[in-house]
Amino acid sequence: xxxxxxxxxxxxxxxxxxxxxxHPDKSWIPDISMTWTQRFFAQVLTYGEIPKHVxxxxxxxxxxxxxxxxxxxxxxxxxxxxxxxTLQWCLHLGIKEVxxxxxxxxxxxxxxxxxxxxxxxxxxEERDRLNELGVCINFFGSIKKSPDDLVKLFxxxxxxxxxxxKISLNVAFSYTGHDELTNAFNQISNGIKNNDLEESDLSVxxxxxxxxxxxSPPPDLLIRTSGETxxxxxxxxxxxxxxxxxxxxxxxxxxxxxxxxxxxxxxxxVRAFMRYKLPTKRLSSRAEKFVESVQQNRLNSLYTNxx
Numbered sequence: 593x594x595x596x597x598x599x600x601x602x603x604x605x606x607x608x609x610x611x612x613x614x615h616p617d618k619s620w621i622p623d624i625s626m627t628w629t630q631r632f633f634a635q636v637l638t639y640g641e642i643p644k645h646v647x648x649x650x651x652x653x654x655x656x657x658x659x660x661x662x663x664x665x666x667x668x669x670x671x672x673x674x675x676x677x678t679l680q681w682c683l684h685l686g687i688k689e690v691x692x693x694x695x696x697x698x699x700x701x702x703x704x705x706x707x708x709x710x711x712x713x714x715x716x717e718e719r720d721r722l723n724e725l726g727v728c729i730n731f732f733g734s735i736k737k738s739p740d741d742l743v744k745l746f747x748x749x750x751x752x753x754x755x756x757x758k759i760s761l762n763v764a765f766s767y768t769g770h771d772e773l774t775n776a777f778n779q780i781s782n783g784i785k786n787n788d789l790e791e792s793d794l795s796v797x798x799x800x801x802x803x804x805x806x807x808s809p810p811p812d813l814l815i816r817t818s819g820e821t822x823x824x825x826x827x828x829x830x831x832x833x834x835x836x837x838x839x840x841x842x843x844x845x846x847x848x849x850x851x852x853x854x855x856x857x858x859x860x861x862v863r864a865f866m867r868y869k870l871p872t873k874r875l876s877s878r879a880e881k882f883v884e885s886v887q888q889n890r891l892n893s894l895y896t897n898x899x
Contacts, residue, residue: 625680625848626681630848633852634848634852637855637859638685638686640856640859641858642686642687642859643687643855643858644687644688644689645687645689645691645808645809645811645812645813646687646690646811646812646814646815647813647814647831648690648692648815648817649814649815649816649823650671650694650817651816651818651820652817652818652842652843652844653667653671653842653843653844655818656842656843659842664707665707665711668707668708668711668712669711669714671843672715674843674844675715676721678846679725679727679759679761680725681851682759683726685855688759688760689760689808690760691763691805691811692761692762692763692764693764693824693826694764695708695712695765695766695767696825696826709742712742716745716746719753722753722761723752723753725758726756726757727756727758727760727761728753728754728755728757728758728760728761729761729762730762732762732763732764732765732767733764733766733772734766734767734771736893737766738765743894746894747894747895747896750895751895764827767804767826768825769823769825769828770825770828772829773803773829776803777799779802780794780799783882789878789879789882790878792876793875793882795875795879796872796873797872798879798882798883799829800872801875801879803829803830804890806883806887810827810830810831812835812862813834813854813858814827814834814835815837815851816839817839817842817843817850818843833866835854835857835861835862837858839854
């Protein structure tokens with residue numbers, strides 16, 4: 593009689609991990625936001641290729657408010673609760689990095705801006721939730737254009753969660769992709785003028801490293817809610833080879849099933865689009881020093897607001 597050894601792929605292990613309500617390597621993760629059936633299918637997904645970095649365009653607040661006869665601020669409150677829930681799903685699946693489009697620098701109504709700012713403050717002030725999940729939070733964009741009290745809170749949140757290492761949450765705030773590209777070009781142009789760079793250093797790689805998002809890798813998967821099928825100037829450069837999934841579900845109504853479907857579609861298609869990614873070249877030591885300086889200046893500029 594042949595004996596089959598128990599391993600990661602065994603059905604017994606799969607059931608055991610689901611019954612424990614945890615990812616096999618992440619026993620500390622609370623999973624209260626998923627039903628037993630959702631946990632089962634999430635566990636099945638972990639045996640396939642999981643994206644390391646997932647980005648979200650969290651859209652549909654206004655429609656959700658109108659649909660449920662609630663204020664804009666209440667819609668944003670539901671949205672930030674949904675973000676915490678989504679981070680739990682990501683932790684369960686083993687996703688290490690999440691980027692969200694929180695606020696575009698394109699014009700919105702003052703009522704929407706005020707409501708968003710207020711709920712974002714509440715979200716950041718409840719740091720116990722983020723620390724409990726092991727979330728390291730980062731902000732990028734034209735941060736200095738934001739209200740001073742908000743910038744100070746951004747900086748403090750980054751400092752306080754800096755040591756967390758379970759999952760990274762990148763928040764794009766006062767951000768557009770065009771502004772990011774323009775800033776990167778200006779940084780490189782100034783580097784050449786100041787003799788910190790030479791023309792031979794110009795490459796795709798140095799442009800990558802001068803983006804607001806550095807040193808994060810490009811998203812493997814981008815999900816946009818609410819039925820809109822456009823990028824809205826979000827991470828235009830970084831999403832060149834990302835798998836993009838559009839769903840009609842409004843962000844505050846986004847549930848675990850709505851998250852697992854694009855994960856499955858990513859797994860189904862990942863081999864097809866991964867081959868189009870170009871190999872990266874190593875920067876010269878001069879260019880590496882320049883990139884490090886750009887990044888440090890950006891962080892220093894933000895952290896001075898935490899004092």
